[in-house]
Amino acid sequence: MLWRDVCEIFNKIEKTTKRLEKRDYFIKLIDMVKEKGKPEDLKKICYMAIGRVYPEYDERELGIGEKLLINAVTSIGIKKDELLEKIKETGDIGLAIEQLKSKIKQASLFFQPLTVDEVYETLKRVGEIEGEGSQKKKLRLISSLFLRASPIECRYLARLILEDMRIGMNVPTILDALSVYFNVPKEKLEKIYAITNDIGLLAEKLLMGDLESEELKLKLFRPIKPMLAQLTPSIEEALLEMGRAQFETKYDGARVQIHKDGNKVKIYSRRLEDVTNALPEIVEAVKNINVDKLIVEGECVAIDKQTGKPRPFQDILRRFRRKYDIGKMMKEINLRVYLFDILYKDGVSFIDEEFEKRRKVLEEIVGYENDWRTERKRIEKELKSDKIIDISYKLVTNDAKEAREFYNWSLSIGHEGVMIKNLKAPYTPGSRVRTMYKFKPTLESLDVVITKAKRGMGKRKDWYGSFEICVRDEEGNLYPIGHVGTGLTEADLEFLKEEIDKIIIRDLGEEVEVEPKIVIEVAYEEIQKSDKYPCGYALRFPRVVRFRFDKGVNEINTIEDVERIYEIQRGRK
Amino acid sequence: MFRGVMESAKEFKKVVDTISTLLDEICFEVDEEGIKASAMDPSHVALVSLEIPRLAFEEYEADSHDIGIDLEAFKKVMNRAKAKDRLILELDEEKNKLNVIFENTGKRKFSLALLDISASSVKVPEIEYPNVIMIKGDAFKEALKDADLFSDYVILKADEDKFVIHAKGDLNENEAIFEKDSSAIISLEVKEEAKSAFNLDYLMDMVKGVSSGDIIKIYLGNDMPLKLEYSIAGVNLTFLLAPRIEG
Numbered sequence: 001m002l003w004r005d006v007c008e009i010f011n012k013i014e015k016t017t018k019r020l021e022k023r024d025y026f027i028k029l030i031d032m033v034k035e036k037g038k039p040e041d042l043k044k045i046c047y048m049a050i051g052r053v054y055p056e057y058d059e060r061e062l063g064i065g066e067k068l069l070i071n072a073v074t075s076i077g078i079k080k081d082e083l084l085e086k087i088k089e090t091g092d093i094g095l096a097i098e099q100l101k102s103k104i105k106q107a108s109l110f111f112q113p114l115t116v117d118e119v120y121e122t123l124k125r126v127g128e129i130e131g132e133g134s135q136k137k138k139l140r141l142i143s144s145l146f147l148r149a150s151p152i153e154c155r156y157l158a159r160l161i162l163e164d165m166r167i168g169m170n171v172p173t174i175l176d177a178l179s180v181y182f183n184v185p186k187e188k189l190e191k192i193y194a195i196t197n198d199i200g201l202l203a204e205k206l207l208m209g210d211l212e213s214e215e216l217k218l219k220l221f222r223p224i225k226p227m228l229a230q231l232t233p234s235i236e237e238a239l240l241e242m243g244r245a246q247f248e249t250k251y252d253g254a255r256v257q258i259h260k261d262g263n264k265v266k267i268y269s270r271r272l273e274d275v276t277n278a279l280p281e282i283v284e285a286v287k288n289i290n291v292d293k294l295i296v297e298g299e300c301v302a303i304d305k306q307t308g309k310p311r312p313f314q315d316i317l318r319r320f321r322r323k324y325d326i327g328k329m330m331k332e333i334n335l336r337v338y339l340f341d342i343l344y345k346d347g348v349s350f351i352d353e354e355f356e357k358r359r360k361v362l363e364e365i366v367g368y369e370n371d372w373r374t375e376r377k378r379i380e381k382e383l384k385s386d387k388i389i390d391i392s393y394k395l396v397t398n399d400a401k402e403a404r405e406f407y408n409w410s411l412s413i414g415h416e417g418v419m420i421k422n423l424k425a426p427y428t429p430g431s432r433v434r435t436m437y438k439f440k441p442t443l444e445s446l447d448v449v450i451t452k453a454k455r456g457m458g459k460r461k462d463w464y465g466s467f468e469i470c471v472r473d474e475e476g477n478l479y480p481i482g483h484v485g486t487g488l489t490e491a492d493l494e495f496l497k498e499e500i501d502k503i504i505i506r507d508l509g510e511e512v513e514v515e516p517k518i519v520i521e522v523a524y525e526e527i528q529k530s531d532k533y534p535c536g537y538a539l540r541f542p543r544v545v546r547f548r549f550d551k552g553v554n555e556i557n558t559i560e561d562v563e564r565i566y567e568i569q570r571g572r573k
Numbered sequence: 574m575f576r577g578v579m580e581s582a583k584e585f586k587k588v589v590d591t592i593s594t595l596l597d598e599i600c601f602e603v604d605e606e607g608i609k610a611s612a613m614d615p616s617h618v619a620l621v622s623l624e625i626p627r628l629a630f631e632e633y634e635a636d637s638h639d640i641g642i643d644l645e646a647f648k649k650v651m652n653r654a655k656a657k658d659r660l661i662l663e664l665d666e667e668k669n670k671l672n673v674i675f676e677n678t679g680k681r682k683f684s685l686a687l688l689d690i691s692a693s694s695v696k697v698p699e700i701e702y703p704n705v706i707m708i709k710g711d712a713f714k715e716a717l718k719d720a721d722l723f724s725d726y727v728i729l730k731a732d733e734d735k736f737v738i739h740a741k742g743d744l745n746e747n748e749a750i751f752e753k754d755s756s757a758i759i760s761l762e763v764k765e766e767a768k769s770a771f772n773l774d775y776l777m778d779m780v781k782g783v784s785s786g787d788i789i790k791i792y793l794g795n796d797m798p799l800k801l802e803y804s805i806a807g808v809n810l811t812f813l814l815a816p817r818i819e820g
Contacts, residue, residue: 105817105818106618107618107798107815107817108616108617108618108815109613109617109618109620109798109815110613110617122615131645137597137615140614140615140618141616144615144617144618147616147617
């Protein structure tokens, strides 16, 4: 499979802005691999299309960077000042190298065209080189690719090396293409993808006709996408739908997925980042769980020892983002994980089992139930304890009044509300399901991304004073839904000034347009219908609740969420 | 089985140091007549070929084997060689390792895990070169060091009267001229005037193992790879370097 053929289709994908056309070109690529290549080629091409060399669940990066890339191409004849000028002119290193390819003066001893395999394996090799003389070795490996590449091949080589392909391909579009080409329902593929978190592997297995492969099933130390809850307008409505249900305290913390194999423990955040090193005391506690192989889910909460109440959510996130000085932070924060689900135990997957059974297995592991009705006194006594591993507080009932009491109690001990779970539901990775609800006292806050910042006035003249905030549609397009300026301290404004100045796309004078990278959570008084914004809605009196460092732009709320909350809001009046 | 004994481990260290500037791994093709190996450097700009005839060894015994060697590890081991150490190389077929033994007042043994790489399909091509220059190694090496002051590539020129090594930077330049009858030139056979440019970094790597007294044989032609040959303690090294295109 020649790299040239892949690049020609990447170019067509890049040139169109229409998602369906991108999908169709990718379908052509799949067909080409089927004709000319092998299943493994399709796997690699899927990673490359989204600017990766490693699967999505794998945190490793190539670590090549612009400087080394520039040094590699200047070592074979492109003049540095010409390259820098061209980069400035085009705004893209790939395009710059493509246009200067004719200036490469070094000949090669190898005259075969580049293959996908060679590109992929060479870059992986570069990523693994370390030690004495490693810079020179990396440089020579990188330059070997450019020596043999045609101009357009150089463009995509450079972007792949920087792990930013810029053709507008993403996992949902690839899933769409695979669904159409192989005639498999997209929902089925989405489910498998949620388990594997590896689009290349899924594509490879489809091409091999092996959708039942063990490799597509649950695997230790390959985190899976979490099942997500819907918001319900009322407890009564949820009970009407479910009948008897399990209520659990909804904790104000950070969701974690814990994998254990003997003495090896890894902990992943809701974004599936490896946060093991940030949580050493949790790791130690998990090692003591008397089960050999395990995948469980829980909420990690920072506890105030004086009150037994949760500390702000940000205290957990500070830990996740921390790579050093963990010991010092451990003294300041007491962490506890409330386990609430089990996915895997000693070779057995539980994701297709009913929740009622999964909960029983989890209770056996922990050693007690935390049934609110019968164990409330012990639970309340232990709020201030040093306990590190616990199990979520539960109430199984079909009585709305009793459920309301449990809800009020959960709020009184400082948590967010309740989860309402259908006892018969399997675990559905990566989906927002109607078998699991969350109920909170206020309208759900929204996760939005900042796309513009307006220069401040008066007291705020040294910072940006207000920010355009957007939600997204299913395709990932962004839609403004309001401006927010309240809820920010001076420290927040200072922080935003610094961060925004790093990601400015265009300076518009009174305001700046920025890359959609800063995700914030906002509360508001209500959602209004509005013709001021193309999405049709606006937030009334938005207020920043917190920064969501744990989320990327593809995790902000959707227009659909806004519509749903709007309907809930209308239902309350 | 494979076992070879060399008088000087230090001399063989030069071989390993030189080829490991260009290669990460290599496959020794061992047979009754000696050892052969060749590989292209990762950037595909240079080719390295090595031949150790059995005569280079004080003792030699071998069947046919492909021995894949991690040169990074081999280089580290060879760095431990002392001035008067003899070198013993032997294949441990049971453990699939190469034993590297330094023998002096005692024996110091290192075992290298072998790589599973097959013999290279890359060989030095049979090319007819119009020009062959034999030059004293240290003279050539010094000229390259001079060139390194001003440029990252060097222009080699040959006509029937002289061999020239020329470097040209943005502002400065340098030239080393070896007349046919200069003491540095052993022989100059020129059938066709030639001028080609080559990457200096690679050339410097290639001549790393050259000592004073050594002679380098240079094969040069227009638009042809450069071929370089010299020996270290009976080990014959051949290098190919793709030209740099001027325009």
